[in-house]
Amino acid sequence: xxxxxxxxxxxxxxxxxxxxxxxxxxxxxxxxxxxxxxxxxxxxxxxxxxxxxxxxxxxxxxxxxxxxxxxxxxxxxxxxxxxxxxxxxxxxxxxxxxxxxxxxxxxxxxxxxxxxxxxxxxxxxxxxxxxxxxxxxxxxxxxxxxxxxxxxxxxxxxxxxxxxxxxxxxxxxxxxxxxxxxxxxxxxxxxxxxxxxxxxxxxxxxxxxxxxxxxxxxxxxxx
Numbered sequence: 001x002x003x004x005x006x007x008x009x010x011x012x013x014x015x016x017x018x019x020x021x022x023x024x025x026x027x028x029x030x031x032x033x034x035x036x037x038x039x040x041x042x043x044x045x046x047x048x049x050x051x052x053x054x055x056x057x058x059x060x061x062x063x064x065x066x067x068x069x070x071x072x073x074x075x076x077x078x079x080x081x082x083x084x085x086x087x088x089x090x091x092x093x094x095x096x097x098x099x100x101x102x103x104x105x106x107x108x109x110x111x112x113x114x115x116x117x118x119x120x121x122x123x124x125x126x127x128x129x130x131x132x133x134x135x136x137x138x139x140x141x142x143x144x145x146x147x148x149x150x151x152x153x154x155x156x157x158x159x160x161x162x163x164x165x166x167x168x169x170x171x172x173x174x175x176x177x178x179x180x181x182x183x184x185x186x187x188x189x190x191x192x193x194x195x196x197x198x199x200x201x202x203x204x205x206x207x208x209x210x211x212x213x214x215x216x217x218x219x220x221x222x223x
Contacts, residue, residue, distance in 0.1 A: 020086035032080055032087045033158055033181040038073035039089050045070050090158040090182060105129050106200070107141070107162045107183070108193040115189050115196060117168035125153070126193045127162060133201050135194070154181040166196045166205070 037059065044055035056066035080087045108115055109122035116122035125141040141160065144153055157165070158181035165178060166189045175185045186207045189196045199205040 017089045018086065019080070019088070021084050030083075030085045031155065032076050032085050033090045033155070034073060034076050034087055035090060035182045037069055038076065041066060041070040042073050042077070046074075088155070088159075090155075090161075104164060105160065105162045106164045106166060106197050107157050108166045108189070108196060109143075109168070110193045113193055115166070115168050115191060115193055117190070119165070119167045119170050119174065125157065127157070127160060128194070128197045130197070130201055135197060135201075138194075154178045154183060158182055164200075166193075166200060 040059060041055065044050045044058055045052060048055075050058070052066055052070065053063050055070075056063045059066060059069075061069070076087065079085060106128045108126045108128070109119035109124075110116055110126050111123045113126075122143050124143050127139045127141055128135050129137040129139075141157065144156075154177045162183055164184050164186070166186050168187070168189055170185060170187050175187075178185055186200065186205060188207065189205065196205060
């Protein structure tokens with residue numbers, strides 16, 4: 001079960017958030033999501049030239065955690081260069097405030113204030129901001145037209161800083177798309193959206209691991 005992660009301190013944001021091969025629109029290429037903490041790790045280790053122990057202290061994380069972040073970041077940059085993909089820097093569990101704080105955004109596909117059983121056909125997405133285990137704000141993101149399974153909702157939510165989705169049913173293909181944008185998924189959720197968020201923050205909500213077969217890799221959005 002995913003847990004709230006320690007907030008990573010970021011002191012410098014990129015001047016540009018989207019990168020693509022010359023002459024190509026970013027959306028014409030497969031897009032890679034580089035999280036802000038991964039950008040910061042590259043800036044500290046590869047641009048500033050800090051040793052990993054120093055960089056880890058600057059970000060407020062352990063040396064081991066920094067090692068995992070920088071390894072993931074370098075693989076994404078290499079994938080972009082070798083395979084001609086586009087890259088976009090998106091949000092994550094980061095903060096410019098005091099180190100040690102926990103801050104994150106959680107999206108819940110809903111119909112009214114109840115979790116929609118099929119995330120691809122939900123009415124809207126309720127996005128909750130939580131700090132130190134408590135919800136501090138809520139906003140609504142409209143669901144795209146058609147089936148969300150084939151839309152750009154993953155990149156839309158990631159651009160707003162979402163790093164976790166609490167969902168009802170979801171196929172493995174959709175999970176992979178969301179994961180590619182840095183969004184973890186907990187399936188098998190039901191009931192009120194706020195109640196599910198509170199349950200996850202308290203540690204009592206677990207991923208069911210169940211796959212919605214109507215939303216598998218061969219789903220045609222016909223239902």
